[in-house]
Amino acid sequence: MKTLVKWRLTAAAVTVSMITGPALAEPLFWSTQAKPIEESQKMRDEVMAGFPGGVDYQPSDEGPWLTRMQAELQAGSGRIAVLGGLHGDLSSLGGDLVDLSGIDAEAVGPAMMELGALGSGEQKYIPWMQATYLMVANRKALEFLPEGADINALSYDQLIDWARATAEATGGPKFGFPAGPQGLKHRFFQGFLLPAYTKSTVTNFRSDEAVVAWETFRELWQYTNPAATNYSFMQEQLVTEEVWIAFDHVARIADAFNQRPDDFVAFPAPAGPMGRAFMPVVAGIAVPRTAPNMDESMALVAHMLKPETQIATLRATNFFPVIATDLPEDMPASVKASGPAIAAMTGAADALPALLPMGLGDKGGQFNQVYTDTFERIILAGQDIRTVLDSQAEVLRALMIEANAPCWAPDAASDGPCPVN
Numbered sequence: 001m002k003t004l005v006k007w008r009l010t011a012a013a014v015t016v017s018m019i020t021g022p023a024l025a026e027p028l029f030w031s032t033q034a035k036p037i038e039e040s041q042k043m044r045d046e047v048m049a050g051f052p053g054g055v056d057y058q059p060s061d062e063g064p065w066l067t068r069m070q071a072e073l074q075a076g077s078g079r080i081a082v083l084g085g086l087h088g089d090l091s092s093l094g095g096d097l098v099d100l101s102g103i104d105a106e107a108v109g110p111a112m113m114e115l116g117a118l119g120s121g122e123q124k125y126i127p128w129m130q131a132t133y134l135m136v137a138n139r140k141a142l143e144f145l146p147e148g149a150d151i152n153a154l155s156y157d158q159l160i161d162w163a164r165a166t167a168e169a170t171g172g173p174k175f176g177f178p179a180g181p182q183g184l185k186h187r188f189f190q191g192f193l194l195p196a197y198t199k200s201t202v203t204n205f206r207s208d209e210a211v212v213a214w215e216t217f218r219e220l221w222q223y224t225n226p227a228a229t230n231y232s233f234m235q236e237q238l239v240t241e242e243v244w245i246a247f248d249h250v251a252r253i254a255d256a257f258n259q260r261p262d263d264f265v266a267f268p269a270p271a272g273p274m275g276r277a278f279m280p281v282v283a284g285i286a287v288p289r290t291a292p293n294m295d296e297s298m299a300l301v302a303h304m305l306k307p308e309t310q311i312a313t314l315r316a317t318n319f320f321p322v323i324a325t326d327l328p329e330d331m332p333a334s335v336k337a338s339g340p341a342i343a344a345m346t347g348a349a350d351a352l353p354a355l356l357p358m359g360l361g362d363k364g365g366q367f368n369q370v371y372t373d374t375f376e377r378i379i380l381a382g383q384d385i386r387t388v389l390d391s392q393a394e395v396l397r398a399l400m401i402e403a404n405a406p407c408w409a410p411d412a413a414s415d416g417p418c419p420v421n
Contacts, residue, residue, distance in 0.1 A: 013095030026056040027296050028191055030069065031084030032315050032392050033129075033283050035059040042316035050312075051303050062089060069093060072290045081297045083125075083286045087115060088358040090125045094118040097345050098294070099287045100126050103302050107323035109347035115355070116269055116284055119413050125284035129319035133187060133282050134266050134341050135159075136234070136253045141166050141174065141244040142265070152344045156196065156270045159245075163223035166244055175224045176243025179375070182232035186371040191279025192247075193217055195410050196272025196353040202418045203411045205396055206389035212380050213272065214385045221379050229380070238264060248318075250342070254334035261333035268345030276412070278345050282355070283319060314339075322346070351409055359405035367403075370396050393420050 040059045048055035060068070065085065072078025073096050078360040080191045091099070099122035105113060108127050116125040137151075144165040145151060149158045179185050190201050197213035198204035225231075225243050234248040238256040246253070247269070256264050261311075269278050285304050291297040303309055310321035311328065314335065324343040327336055345351065360367050365399065371391055377388045397420040407418035 004240045011202045025079070026054045027081035027293070027300055028079045029055050029057045029058065029082050029084060029300070030065060030080045030373045031059050032065050032089050033059065033084050033319075035061070036117065038054060043313075047309060047316050050306075050309065051300060065089070066092065067227050069096075069288060073169040073288065076290065077292070078288075078290045080288055081259070081291050081293065083288060083301050084128060085285060086284060087125075087282045087355055089120055090284050091358065093286070093288070094120060094124050094136075096289050097124040098289055098291070098299075099123055100287065100301060103298060103305075105305060107305065107325075108324075109351060111279070111351035111353050112282065112322055112346055115282060115353055115409060125286035126301060126305065127311050127322040128283045128285040129310070130280050130282050130322055130342065130346065131250060131319050132278055132342055132345070133184070133192070133247065133249050133269070134253065134338060134345070135269055136238060136246050136248070136264055136266050136337075137255065138238065138241065138244040139263055139265055141310075144169055147323070151265070151267045152341075153205075153276075153348070154267070154270045156193075156220070156272050156358060159270045160216070160220050160223070163220060163245060167223045170244070173223045173225050174244040175220065176231060176234050176237050176246035177221075177224050177228045178231050178234055178248050178252070180230045180232040180256060183374060184252070187249075187279055188247060189375060190368075190370040191352035191354040192269050192277050193272070195230075195277035195352055196274055199274040199277075199352065200411050201354055201357075202396065202400065202407060203421055205420055206386075207421065209273070210389055211385050214374075214389070218270075218379060218385075250334075251318075251340045254332070255340075257334035258332055261337070264337065266337045268341055268348065271348075271350050275350040276345065276348050277352040277354050279356065279398050280346065280353050281319075282353070283323075302415055303371040354410050355408045357405075360399075360403045361405075363399060363403045366399055367396075370399065379400040 003169050034040050043057045072080055078223055101123040104136045105126050116123055116127055118124040120279040132365045146158050146161045166174045193213050198207055231237055233252040234246040235253050235255040237243045238246055239259055246271050287297045305326040310323055314320055321338055327339050357367055372394045374388055378385055400417040404417055407414040
């Protein structure tokens with residue numbers, strides 16, 4: 001039986017530092033996140049201030065970040081105590097990251113923790129902070145919720161029933177969707193709709209379940225404001241009440257809450273047959289095998305999960321906590337509204353994270369275009385769903401082979417390019 005060592009925030013664990021010459025050095029937090037000068041300074045002055053002895057927080061672009069880490073790994077020793085990065089950043093170092101299973105991270109949702117395993121039997125990183133997409137509604141729409149529906153646990157069928165009832169009561173479609181040229185519609189299909197019905201973004205792109213997903217969205221589109229093809233940020237349409245129910249990135253609905261904090265409510269994305277799929281922008285914290293002081297590194301990881309540290313990180317970066325925690329009253333209204341909804345979504349029993357695309361290099365735009373073209377052909381042009389999916393699947397397959405991009409969650413891991421069945 002594997003024995004896990006519980007790392008505790010003791011004085012001994014956080015005051016021991018590696019020695020470089022005659023002086024004690026602060027542990028180096030080497031990160032691809034919080035790179036703007038203002039953010040990185042807040043990380044040093046506010047987020048790290050509570051860690052005994054201080055922390056040397058140093059942000060870096062992804063290329064130099066990886067190069068330095070690889071150099072230390074090759075040398076067999078180095079200064080980096082902890083690593084901070086997006087899921088894709090850390091996944092390239094999986095075999096050189098130590099197991100963090102002994103750190104108490106029960107406050108982080110199990111679906112998020114599973115991402116940090118990187119497909120191994122160990123906890124290669126622990127989620128640190130997150131951003132995502134949410135649903136938002138004008139409180140006037142709440143009276144039209146289907147009977148017995150829980151706004152924090154809706155299904156796609158219930159969302160359609162709600163949009164239908166709201167349209168009938170108000171005399172016109174009130175659902176809002178960012179289908180404009182600058183809208184993030186492709187993220188909805190990649191990270192929400194298709195995974196919720198297929199548990200896949202790529203492999204099951206043209207499955208029978210995918211057909212059902214597009215049939216569902218076609219039904220929802222009947223109750224979507226016809227001007228949606230011009231919408232990029234949903235906050236403006238929410239404020240003007242062109243729409244009463246909408247989907248968008250948390251940053252693109254923020255002004256609605258900040259302008260009219262009492263008029264709107266945020267809530268999780270709906271669930272499909274495979275679960276409550278959502279697209280997290282997850283940053284994690286990890287410890288390389290070359291860390292100079294393991295006790296200190298483990299203590300710093302544990303420090304980053306404390307509620308007060310998570311809140312300080314939110315203030316510094318506008319990334320949300322990965323744990324459910326009460327937010328101070330002086331937070332912006334958008335933060336106070338979005339935080340609980342994000343926690344409810346990521347911590348839901350049926351939570352199904354669908355990661356941002358990885359390994360595509362300079363072909364990310366082409367990948368997104370596959371989903372945009374599929375939407376335009378099926379929904380806007382009214383073409384046959386099966387015909388469109390078969391056609392677009394061939395484009396997607398060729399792209400994955402050309403990029404040599406392996407699968408990412410929720411698709412099963414692949415050797416070589418992610419297959420399109």
